[in-house]
Amino acid sequence: MSDVSPSSTHNLRADGSRLWATIHETARFGGTPKGGINRLTLSAEDGRVRDWFRDACEAAGLTVSVDALGTQYALRAGKDMSLPPIAFGSHLDTQPTGGKFDGVLGVLAGLEVMRSLNDAGIETRAPLLLVNWTNEEGSRFAPAMMASAAYAGEFTTDEILAKRDVAGTTVAEALDTIGYRGGEAVGERAIGAFVELHIEQGPILEAEGKTIGVVEGGQGIAWFDGSVEGFESHAGTTPMPRRRDALLGLSEFALAAERIALAHGPSAVATIGEATIQAPSRNVVPGRVAFTMDTRDPRSETLTAMEEELRAAAREIGERRRLSIVLERIWRKEPVPFDPKVVAAVDAAAEGLGLSRRRIISGAGHDACNLAAKVPAAMIFVPCKDGVSHNESESSTEGDCAAGADVLLQTILRLAN
Amino acid sequence: MSDVSPSSTHNLRADGSRLWATIHETARFGGTPKGGINRLTLSAEDGRVRDWFRDACEAAGLTVSVDALGTQYALRAGKDMSLPPIAFGSHLDTQPTGGKFDGVLGVLAGLEVMRSLNDAGIETRAPLLLVNWTNEEGSRFAPAMMASAAYAGEFTTDEILAKRDVAGTTVAEALDTIGYRGGEAVGERAIGAFVELHIEQGPILEAEGKTIGVVEGGQGIAWFDGSVEGFESHAGTTPMPRRRDALLGLSEFALAAERIALAHGPSAVATIGEATIQAPSRNVVPGRVAFTMDTRDPRSETLTAMEEELRAAAREIGERRRLSIVLERIWRKEPVPFDPKVVAAVDAAAEGLGLSRRRIISGAGHDACNLAAKVPAAMIFVPCKDGVSHNESESSTEGDCAAGADVLLQTILRLAN
Numbered sequence: 010m011s012d013v014s015p016s017s018t019h020n021l022r023a024d025g026s027r028l029w030a031t032i033h034e035t036a037r038f039g040g041t042p043k044g045g046i047n048r049l050t051l052s053a054e055d056g057r058v059r060d061w062f063r064d065a066c067e068a069a070g071l072t073v074s075v076d077a078l079g080t081q082y083a084l085r086a087g088k089d090m091s092l093p094p095i096a097f098g099s100h101l102d103t104q105p106t107g108g109k110f111d112g113v114l115g116v117l118a119g120l121e122v123m124r125s126l127n128d129a130g131i132e133t134r135a136p137l138l139l140v141n142w143t144n145e146e147g148s149r150f151a152p153a154m155m156a157s158a159a160y161a162g163e164f165t166t167d168e169i170l171a172k173r174d175v176a177g178t179t180v181a182e183a184l185d186t187i188g189y190r191g192g193e194a195v196g197e198r199a200i201g202a203f204v205e206l207h208i209e210q211g212p213i214l215e216a217e218g219k220t221i222g223v224v225e226g227g228q229g230i231a232w233f234d235g236s237v238e239g240f241e242s243h244a245g246t247t248p249m250p251r252r253r254d255a256l257l258g259l260s261e262f263a264l265a266a267e268r269i270a271l272a273h274g275p276s277a278v279a280t281i282g283e284a285t286i287q288a289p290s291r292n293v294v295p296g297r298v299a300f301t302m303d304t305r306d307p308r309s310e311t312l313t314a315m316e317e318e319l320r321a322a323a324r325e326i327g328e329r330r331r332l333s334i335v336l337e338r339i340w341r342k343e344p345v346p347f348d349p350k351v352v353a354a355v356d357a358a359a360e361g362l363g364l365s366r367r368r369i370i371s372g373a374g375h376d377a378c379n380l381a382a383k384v385p386a387a388m389i390f391v392p393c394k395d396g397v398s399h400n401e402s403e404s405s406t407e408g409d410c411a412a413g414a415d416v417l418l419q420t421i422l423r424l425a426n
Numbered sequence: 427m428s429d430v431s432p433s434s435t436h437n438l439r440a441d442g443s444r445l446w447a448t449i450h451e452t453a454r455f456g457g458t459p460k461g462g463i464n465r466l467t468l469s470a471e472d473g474r475v476r477d478w479f480r481d482a483c484e485a486a487g488l489t490v491s492v493d494a495l496g497t498q499y500a501l502r503a504g505k506d507m508s509l510p511p512i513a514f515g516s517h518l519d520t521q522p523t524g525g526k527f528d529g530v531l532g533v534l535a536g537l538e539v540m541r542s543l544n545d546a547g548i549e550t551r552a553p554l555l556l557v558n559w560t561n562e563e564g565s566r567f568a569p570a571m572m573a574s575a576a577y578a579g580e581f582t583t584d585e586i587l588a589k590r591d592v593a594g595t596t597v598a599e600a601l602d603t604i605g606y607r608g609g610e611a612v613g614e615r616a617i618g619a620f621v622e623l624h625i626e627q628g629p630i631l632e633a634e635g636k637t638i639g640v641v642e643g644g645q646g647i648a649w650f651d652g653s654v655e656g657f658e659s660h661a662g663t664t665p666m667p668r669r670r671d672a673l674l675g676l677s678e679f680a681l682a683a684e685r686i687a688l689a690h691g692p693s694a695v696a697t698i699g700e701a702t703i704q705a706p707s708r709n710v711v712p713g714r715v716a717f718t719m720d721t722r723d724p725r726s727e728t729l730t731a732m733e734e735e736l737r738a739a740a741r742e743i744g745e746r747r748r749l750s751i752v753l754e755r756i757w758r759k760e761p762v763p764f765d766p767k768v769v770a771a772v773d774a775a776a777e778g779l780g781l782s783r784r785r786i787i788s789g790a791g792h793d794a795c796n797l798a799a800k801v802p803a804a805m806i807f808v809p810c811k812d813g814v815s816h817n818e819s820e821s822s823t824e825g826d827c828a829a830g831a832d833v834l835l836q837t838i839l840r841l842a843n
């Protein structure tokens with residue numbers, strides 16, 4: 010490998026065609042008839058794609074190791090091996106009816122970065138580390154993103170190893186079954202910075218015609234369990250003014266939550282994703298409805314303000330309709346600000362490539378959000394069709410994937426040199 | 427028996443204490459720990475209460491027969507046996523967690539009427555007929571009120587005999603199991619008029635402090651199956667203005683239905699009793715919600731107007747929110763007007779007894795509503811606590827039950843003499 014000056018790497022691009030081919034090559038592991046992927050974490054299919062990934066990394070001259078939670082690390086030597094490696098990657102597991110890009114793009118674009126650097130004969134100053142995090146999706150084992158959370162110290166390795174899927178299988182057993190319980194201690198490997206390329210999983214970039222999202226952080230999230238308690242009564246014999254209809258209470262509250270989120274726009278969101286009438290019957294006025302609510306915003310104070318306004322709305326609606334509306338916050342995750350220097354490197358990389366871009370906040374959780382608690386981190390988003398993700402119809406263009414890989418490559422070069 | 431003049435019967439009362447004791451005596455057939463009754467139609471418990479009823483009727487000198495659908499008829503001879511009998515009764519089957527009064531009161535008050543007439547030595551001109559209709563509730567076999575519907579010619583006997591419960595048992599098999607497939611052809615027995623005493627199953631009488639509801643008819647009913655179709659999307663990444671949230675569409679529609687029913691008040695009602703989010707998830711914007719709706723009013727034209735307004739609301743909400751709201755009417759039953767002469771007899775009976783009363787429309791369906799298609803019919807309501815029915819906590823006072831039985835007795839005397 011030659012010693013290259015930064016200027017000679019400015020025009021370096023990833024091989025977009027090779028990346029596209031690799032994405033489709035690995036899509037056969039768990040591929041579905043509808044063009045998606047069913048590759049639950051630590052399943053046999055996940056084992057097969059991990060084997061493929063290890064072989065591909067080794068063929069690219071990388072040194073692959075596995076930690077005690079199955080996370081794969083592929084190291085490319087740098088000129089100064091005393092420096093912590095610049096890391097990048099994402100996850101190869103999918104939802105049960107997932108698409109071909111969620112997570113996969115970040116890992117395979119990382120592989121493409123390694124291959125392109127090899128092709129160009131470039132050796133970076135800091136070593137490079139490509140990571141495939143175990144169980145980002147959380148579909149089989151909860152919580153989601155558990156390996157990166159353990160890396161960041163949020164859980165112990167033993168806590169995670171003991172988690173069970175619905176069949177009662179533990180993470181430890183699942184790792185052993187596919188031969189991916191590695192020897193490396195979780196969280197002990199030094200990382201100088203972490204960059205994750207991912208599809209946006211939202212509609213903003215596509216709607217604004219932007220190619221690159223320079224991700225500044227992850228939203229804060231508050232989750233609630235709620236219920237509306239009224240009185241079950243006969244749909245034929247109970248006059249409208251005498252009813253205590255729990256569904257109508259929920260309806261007013263859902264519309265109030267929408268108004269509150271809109272008033273805190275543009276980033277604030279509030280969603281009632283689950284609502285279940287107790288003992289529903291065609292001719293019975295609903296007496297009780299249980300629901301869940303998800304609120305998010307990039308600012309901690311907005312999350313707090315929304316919660317106060319939601320509670321006030323619940324009180325007002327409950328009193329007026331003679332209902333009891335209960336809202337219990339079961340989880341709150343503070344907003345994650347990404348590292349300004351890593352964000353700036355992503356921004357400069359996109360600018361240097363002449364790509365249209367916008368600053369953006371990640372609405373979804375990602376491994377990079379967990380990593381940010383421990384190492385400087387940031388993310389790169391590319392558009393996905395109609396903002397659809399966690400769906401077999403998830404789609405991204407070859408050009409956008411290539412642009413994302415280019416930005417990843419240029420960001421890595423900036424951080425590692 | 428002595429030949430008595432109408433004037434000598436004006437002060438005749440039923441024995442309220444005996445009625446109350448009888449209600450509690452029969453409540454043991456299927457009695458629940460919470461004080462309710464679980465006596466599904468044609469179950470072993472229903473068989474036992476039928477046997478008890480037959481024995482009690484025969485002990486009162488009545489001639490009991492059973493038709494091909496298990497309906498029990500207990501005849502008391504009149505002076506002029508060429509007249510069709512004046513009939514009264516209700517049903518002894520209950521919901522799985524039913525109360526002690528729904529249906530039971532009408533049958534046992536009818537028995538009390540027979541016993542009181544015996545005690546007073548009164549022979550009516552027309553014969554009297556006490557009826558226990560099979561399967562009013564519809565909890566085990568659909569449709570509800572099937573025996574009275576077959577009596578009125580809405581179904582053939584064979585159609586009803588072939589209906590199956592969830593275990594696959596037919597009505598015919600269930601009748602045979604408890605020995606209640608009788609020999610009498612359904613609908614061939616002449617009835618001069620039919621009067622049904624029942625708890626209101628609603629809150630109006632109690633709220634207004636009235637003892638007797640003089641029921642003028644049954645509401646018209648329209649049932650709908652509906653759906654709201656939007657677009658499922660990520661709760662974290664989809665900005666509020668870009669959402670097509672099916673639950674918010676349903677929420678607006680539910681509140682519109684409430685406004686429409688209130689505007690057509692005081693009798694009009696609209697209820698969404700069932701609403702199910704497709705593939706609900708805490709962090710997914712609901713893409714589809716299925717729901718059912720029940721609308722009722724005593725006037726056919728109001729039912730029609732409400733449907734038009736509901737459809738207009740669905741269109742407007744759907745267009746504004748980029749949702750598809752579908753409303754399919756799956757059933758419509760026209761309002762049932764009771765016979766003015768029978769209603770007037772009930773009213774005069776209550777007035778003669780000095781009982782507080784109001785004209786009322788039945789919100790629920792009853793056997794009398796089916797009978798009304800074939801014979802002059804009406805109903806008598808008494809209050810029930812908090813309007814609660816189809817519930818083990820269903821409750822009515824001894825005094826109100828006795829008042830209902832008195833009005834039934836006096837109504838029967840007016841119609842049969």
